[in-house]
Amino acid sequence: MKTLRSHVCGHWHEATTGFTELHDPCSEQVVARVSSVGIDFRATLEHARSKGGPTLRQLTFAQRGDLLQSMSKALYADRDALIELSLQTTGTTRKDAKFDLDGATATLAFYANLGKELGNRRVLVDGEGLALGRTERFYGRHMRVPLLGAAIQINAFNFPAWGFAEKAACSLLAGVPAISKPASSTAMVTARCVEILVEANILPDGVLQFICGEAGDLLSHLGPQDALAFTGSAATALKLRRTENLLASSTRVNIEADSLNAAVLGPDVAVGSDTWNLFLKDVEREITQKTGQKCTAVRRVFVPASMLDTVLSELADRLGRVVTGNPADPSVTMGPLTSARQLEDGLAGITTLQAQARLVLGSGHRIDGVGNPAGTGFFLAPTLLHAPEARAATAVHNHEVFGPVATIMTHDDSAADAAALVALGQGTLVTSVYSDDDAWVSRFVEAGGAWTGRLYLGSSKMAEQAMGSGLVLPQSIHGGPGRAGGGEELGGLRGLEFYTRRVALQGSRKMVESLAEMR
Numbered sequence: 046m047k048t049l050r051s052h053v054c055g056h057w058h059e060a061t062t063g064f065t066e067l068h069d070p071c072s073e074q075v076v077a078r079v080s081s082v083g084i085d086f087r088a089t090l091e092h093a094r095s096k097g098g099p100t101l102r103q104l105t106f107a108q109r110g111d112l113l114q115s116m117s118k119a120l121y122a123d124r125d126a127l128i129e130l131s132l133q134t135t136g137t138t139r140k141d142a143k144f145d146l147d148g149a150t151a152t153l154a155f156y157a158n159l160g161k162e163l164g165n166r167r168v169l170v171d172g173e174g175l176a177l178g179r180t181e182r183f184y185g186r187h188m189r190v191p192l193l194g195a196a197i198q199i200n201a202f203n204f205p206a207w208g209f210a211e212k213a214a215c216s217l218l219a220g221v222p223a224i225s226k227p228a229s230s231t232a233m234v235t236a237r238c239v240e241i242l243v244e245a246n247i248l249p250d251g252v253l254q255f256i257c258g259e260a261g262d263l264l265s266h267l268g269p270q271d272a273l274a275f276t277g278s279a280a281t282a283l284k285l286r287r288t289e290n291l292l293a294s295s296t297r298v299n300i301e302a303d304s305l306n307a308a309v310l311g312p313d314v315a316v317g318s319d320t321w322n323l324f325l326k327d328v329e330r331e332i333t334q335k336t337g338q339k340c341t342a343v344r345r346v347f348v349p350a351s352m353l354d355t356v357l358s359e360l361a362d363r364l365g366r367v368v369t370g371n372p373a374d375p376s377v378t379m380g381p382l383t384s385a386r387q388l389e390d391g392l393a394g395i396t397t398l399q400a401q402a403r404l405v406l407g408s409g410h411r412i413d414g415v416g417n418p419a420g421t422g423f424f425l426a427p428t429l430l431h432a433p434e435a436r437a438a439t440a441v442h443n444h445e446v447f448g449p450v451a452t453i454m455t456h457d458d459s460a461a462d463a464a465a466l467v468a469l470g471q472g473t474l475v476t477s478v479y480s481d482d483d484a485w486v487s488r489f490v491e492a493g494g495a496w497t498g499r500l501y502l503g504s505s506k507m508a509e510q511a512m513g514s515g516l517v518l519p520q521s522i523h524g525g526p527g528r529a530g531g532g533e534e535l536g537g538l539r540g541l542e543f544y545t546r547r548v549a550l551q552g553s554r555k556m557v558e559s560l561a562e563m564r
């Protein structure tokens with residue numbers, strides 16, 4: 046059985062005790078084991094601070110961008126093998142595996158290009174300079190300097206390649222070394238990505254370290270110049286936020302957590318129109334892609350009452366054609382959930398929703414997968430529910446079922462009501478609105494914009510080029526208020542803000558301007 050290794054302090058570390066086993070979600074056979082026992086976490090952190098940080102900060106943005114470009118190329122060169130590995134060990138379909146891996150290489154390449162554009166400088170300027178005194182002899186400006194510590198990057202299980210790459214891209218370009226920890230259940234893919242990068246000898250010592258297994262006492266050593274970027278459940282996030290030294294040192298913490306994302310259909314949308322078709326296509330994809338194990342997946346769907354029956358029957362029809370099973374079978378379009386725990390949580394979640402919603406599609410039980418031996422595998426069919434009392438459906442607005450499960454409800458045709466219903470989810474990563482009525486959309490955004498990190502505005506004008514509400518593009522920010530964690534990642538250069546500090550410069554104009562242009 047394969048034992049996954051960590052890469053810390055310039056060496057591979059292979060534990061000999063304390064293992065957690067990883068299972069193939071189709072066969073339920075053990076495919077690997079992980080453990081971080083024996084890692085000196087304090088030394089790992091020091092290694093990043095004393096070796097990786099100084100090396101990175103000496104590099105210009107263009108040079109850091111070159112490192113990201115090399116990472117992207119190295120992973121892309123092994124794309125096929127990584128996709129196979131993902132298929133074999135995480136139960137994902139080929140299409141979903143590509144989504145993860147191509148997302149990883151594209152995001153690295155995107156930030157590589159930003160580095161190139163920033164060129165030979167090493168710090169970012171923030172806004173324009175201005176006179177502080179009577180004249181410009183006393184002058185002020187802001188710049189952003191990289192943190193002097195390390196970035197701890199803890200990821201969720203659902204995007205083992207992309208999650209790792211998108212966080213590393215931002216911190217490395219900012220000049221801050223990363224210590225990356227994947228979720229154990231899908232760590233095989235991340236571990237192979239790191240092996241590829243180490244084998245290719247792309248990154249200087251200490252720039253990127255990798256912990257496979259538990260984080261041990263790592264967080265207890267973090268200080269004011271370090272940062273913690275976490276993606277995962279709200280429950281784990283709360284635990285981490287409470288870590289005493291993070292609070293005492295004002296260590297930066299960014300949280301990407303649960304989200305009850307919503308899709309809203311406007312009352313102007315005619316059945317059969319481009320916008321209607323886009324809505325149905327998006328909602329179907331967002332329920333089934335990655336078997337619904339996507340932080341941006343649609344969990345709640347709000348439609349005008351007059352369209353409820355049509356939407357229910359169209360979606361049930363589309364979702365009913367999804368083939369759930371072992372991705373090795375060519376007819377399969379949706380794989381299993383990733384682990385026994387995910388299946389258990391998913392089934393319990395459906396039961397919770399059923400208190401206020403009725404099942405329209407799906408049984409609320411585990412199913413056998415197509416192309417897989419009966420009785421094995423963590424399979425759950427696409428599940429659609431209808432909650433007749435949208436406002437009273439508290440479970441639907443509060444409980445994220447991390448699987449191919451969504452609930453349909455109605456709004457009263459007004460943008461204010463639709464926005465108020467979406468807000469019951471207490472903060473989403475993404476809310477998608479389908480309408481060609483600009484005034485309706487504008488009222489919705491005014492009332493509900495503050496409750497979401499991203500508004501995906503589906504209309505006939507963009508339908509042809511639309512990529513789906515669940516796609517996280519590096520150009521736009523990712524993160525949402527409230528329940529979604531309150532964090533913010535990506536968004537072009539905005540993604541570097543978390544890893545840099547804004548510092549105000551006040552002095553002679555000549556000195557201030559030359560510092561802001563620091564090379």
Ligand code: NAP
Nearest residue numbers: 200201202227228229260276277278281301302303304340
């Ligand atoms: P999870 O159980 O909270 O785990 C997330 C990560 O935290 C894993 O790497 C896990 O490691 C680690 N972890 C757990 N306890 C820890 C501790 N005490 N100290 C340090 N690290 C710890 O979440 P998950 O099951 O992997 O992911 C599913 C959840 O993530 C869903 O709720 C989903 O909404 C959310 N999610 C959010 C986003 C977003 O961008 N907002 C994206 C993806 C997923 P181990 O696996 O080794 O325990």
